[in-house]
Amino acid sequence: MKLKLNYIKLPVLLILVGFLFGFAEKRNNSRKVSEVKVQFVTGENLYVTEEAVNKLLIQNDVAAAGIDKEILDLNRVESLLNNHDMIENAEAYLSLDGKLQTKISQRKPIGRIVGNSSFYLDRNGHVMPLSSYYAARVPLVLGVDSSNVNTAYPLVDYIQKDEFLTRHITGVKRLPGDKFELEMRKLDFKVYFGKAENIALKFNNFKAFYKKALQDEKLETYKKVNLQFGDQVVCTKK
Structure with missing residues (x-):
């Protein structure tokens, strides 16, 4: 009887461990930036590209997909973008689905x-x-x-x-x-x-x-x- 119980406990234990691991991973992922999205004001010619903006943020260790939300400094993101030669004004914020949104108005x-x-x-x-x-x-x-x-x-x-x-x-x-x-x-x-x-x-x-x-x-x-x-x-x- 004890042998049968041990056989039953092992699968249950494995399922429980798997559940806890999946829960922890999901929770950890919910704390990270899922995507960096660059948006330019409609109708403007691109004097700087989305690729260039993403590269700027990554090179300065400011923002990238996968970064922990708790260490993301939105003020620093905005400051870095606003110091770019082609950008007149930039706003950065986190959406509910974990995306870092940047809205950029270029200099004209x-x-x-x-x-x-x-x-x-x-x-x-x-x-x-x-x-x-x-x-x-x-x-x-x-x-x-x-x-x-x-x-x-x-x-x-x-x-x-x-x-x-x-x-x-x-x-x-x-x-x-x-x-x-x-x-x-x-x-x-x-x-x-x-x-x-x-x-x-x-x-x-x-x-x-x-x-x-x-x-x-x-x-x-x-x-x-x-x-x-x-x-x-x-x-x-x-």
Whole structure:
């Protein structure tokens, strides 16, 4: 009888051990990050990729699938991402199913500086390096560098926010005295803007001139359009 009981106890014991082992493993896994998910704001061009973000987190021992949730520092994850040259803002949080979610908004270039060194000017007026993943279609900015890029920012920023100007202006050139000249798409004439002041007034005058000259089929007859006087447009014919 005792022999039979011993035979019965052994399978029960093995089942119990297996159950406890499985329970412990399941509980341990529930304490770990199951996946790292990178989400970019919809519609943005990828100046940095999901693969690059994951690699950054792994290389800095900040986050990876399988890491214990208790040692995961979300503030450090956000700080690391926000210090990336291509990222404007990042948020990190854990979902209920154990996934580390990162929501990333990238920096947005509004102009590309061309000269001894090349870089972008972003929408906040800061220097932004070029991306190896994507080249932005923005106006070229000449005659400035990182030390005086702020002189061109108000003008480039205004152009970027205006659909008509974005469609027609391809270049911004800084001249001596912090004055500017604009390059037009598909048109021969130069637009002399003068200093980056009274910007809205000058561009409103330019739009009125452009509309009238287009109606009169005279756009091709000009070689220079001068906006520096603010309240008027002075044109020079070919």
